[in-house]
Amino acid sequence: MIKFNHSGDKMKIYKAYKFRLYPNKIQQELINKTLGSTRFIYNTMLYEKEKLYKENKMTKQKFDCIKELPLLKQTYPWLMEVDSMALSTTIFDLGNAFKNFHRTKNYPKYKDKYSKNSYRTNYIKNIYKNKVYENIKLDIINKTITLPKLKNMKIRGYRKTKEIKGRIINATISKETNKYYVSVLYEQEIKEKNIIPKTxxxxxxxxxxxxxxxxxxxxxxxxxxxxxxxxxxxxxxxxxxxxxxxxxxxxxxxxxxxxxxxxxxxxxxxxxxxxxxxxxxxxxxxxxxxxxxxxxxxxxxxxxxxxxxxxxxxxxxxxxxxxxxxxxxxxxxxxxxxxxxxxxxxxxxxxxxxxxxxxxxxxxxxxxxxxxxxxxxxxxxxxxxxxxxxx
Ligand SMILES: [Zn+2]
Structure with missing residues (x-):
């Protein structure tokens, strides 16, 4: 996937690189748990939204939903075991699904096991006492990736690794017929040159x-x-x-x-x-x-x-x-x-x-x-x- 964003003579390019992911047994379990949890959050919030609308003709905004996350975690402690960023991203996705609904007329559907099985997590960087902390790290040379809560995993698949540069925006972890994948979205900034066309x-x-x-x-x-x-x-x-x-x-x-x-x-x-x-x-x-x-x-x-x-x-x-x-x-x-x-x-x-x-x-x-x-x-x-x- 590639997207563009212009500002002045600088252009930002967004490009995703997809790899096969090799989690061990414990990591697989956690990924499956995260997939289940994000699905649970999505369906719960969708249900609550619909209920509120039916009963009070009120719409629930995504930030209201985000605020409810801590409470949900108390009620369902297993939600605390998984990457919390993945849970809030799901709420944003639901919000976008409703926003798109006005345009595409595709009403957001409840997710089941057969729905697209993936979750997304955003990149965070912290500097504390001169130490840099990043929640997503891609090591192209050693072919490993570090993801929130999951730690290190082997990756394989993308050949043109020299192309990969810029800063990480997010990572999408997916499961397709018992195989795991990770797609890492990068942002690159390039300067636009005004070339006079010759051909x-x-x-x-x-x-x-x-x-x-x-x-x-x-x-x-x-x-x-x-x-x-x-x-x-x-x-x-x-x-x-x-x-x-x-x-x-x-x-x-x-x-x-x-x-x-x-x-x-x-x-x-x-x-x-x-x-x-x-x-x-x-x-x-x-x-x-x-x-x-x-x-x-x-x-x-x-x-x-x-x-x-x-x-x-x-x-x-x-x-x-x-x-x-x-x-x-x-x-x-x-x-x-x-x-x-x-x-x-x-x-x-x-x-x-x-x-x-x-x-x-x-x-x-x-x-x-x-x-x-x-x-x-x-x-x-x-x-x-x-x-x-x-x-
Ligand atoms: Zn003629």
Missing amino acids: IVGIDLGVKDLVITSFGEKYENKKYITKYENKIKNLQKWLSKKEKYSKNYYKIKNKIKETYKKLKNARNYTIHKITKEIVSANDLIITETIQIKKLIEKKEMSKYLSDASLSEIIRQLEYKSKWQNKHFYQIDTYYPSSQICSHCNNKNKELKDLNKRKWTCSKCNNENDRDINAAINIMWEGLINNTKLFT
């Missing part, structure tokens, strides 16, 4: 070819990705025919989940390669803006899946550009990049059949490749809107 690329996004550049390069959608996409579509069809909540219904649901995971991995691999190549070769990267529709009907599944790929490409191009101090720009959604002839600038309004791979301009008679033509137009449109970069 500029326009990018058109598609289905058969995922990416088409204004240089005429095409990156096709890999067959194995389409294979997974089709499998999901078929499973969805099956699912709709099964009786809801029956044994088979869950069986297919699980299969869909598994295939999604495979699809995501395959897609990420391909997309990372494409975006890496484009960003390292260009200084100004211009793309279209695609609107992601929510999945409304099953028959829109394929559109939904390909949109997901395309929005991931845009997301990666954007953060990799920032990461490397390059420029990134998205043109307006309504810019008619596929109708304009990149040769003479004439708008071919009569051009309706967007499935045609090639078309001839009614004014200059130039034969245009649909996608490359669009990519060139996108490049020009981005260039016109970014002339300030060249001064």
Whole structure:
């Protein structure tokens, strides 16, 4: 996960590094206990919030919840055994879930054993009598991590350790099918440089070819990705025919989940390669803006899946550009990049059949490749809107 935060010419980048974690028996027990405790806090607070609202039409704020923690610890002493920071972070998460609910309409759900099994703890640094105390310590050389209450544990997994720098913000400990992981979030500060772009690329996004550049390069959608996409579509069809909540219904649901995971991995691999190549070769990267529709009907599944790929490409191009101090720009959604002839600038309004791979301009008679033509137009449109970069 990467996030940005600008202030002046300094930019803060947040990046998470995930490792496999090797806790011993006692440490495993404590992690499991912490997972259970955070779930307990989450559910208890959710229940209390709902009760207060039902009975008094009052909302409970997260700081009110935090204040109740000591009392809860008295009632349930086992809560004292686990990392207290993890408990308060859970309360903040619940608060955020309610905040997001107004926007996403996803009402916070009670957590059970099958919910996402993880907890987060924040980094704290104390200096006492010239001694530095830190609750999270990552030792890259010896491949160990120290976490609150857990002490030292072996880690494995992330190879490009030279990348890891900056200051630790928090750590998320998770358990997936009896394996333990830790994801450490770092904050890095980089100074933004204003480079004048020397190489500029326009990018058109598609289905058969995922990416088409204004240089005429095409990156096709890999067959194995389409294979997974089709499998999901078929499973969805099956699912709709099964009786809801029956044994088979869950069986297919699980299969869909598994295939999604495979699809995501395959897609990420391909997309990372494409975006890496484009960003390292260009200084100004211009793309279209695609609107992601929510999945409304099953028959829109394929559109939904390909949109997901395309929005991931845009997301990666954007953060990799920032990461490397390059420029990134998205043109307006309504810019008619596929109708304009990149040769003479004439708008071919009569051009309706967007499935045609090639078309001839009614004014200059130039034969245009649909996608490359669009990519060139996108490049020009981005260039016109970014002339300030060249001064
Ligand atoms: Zn023309």
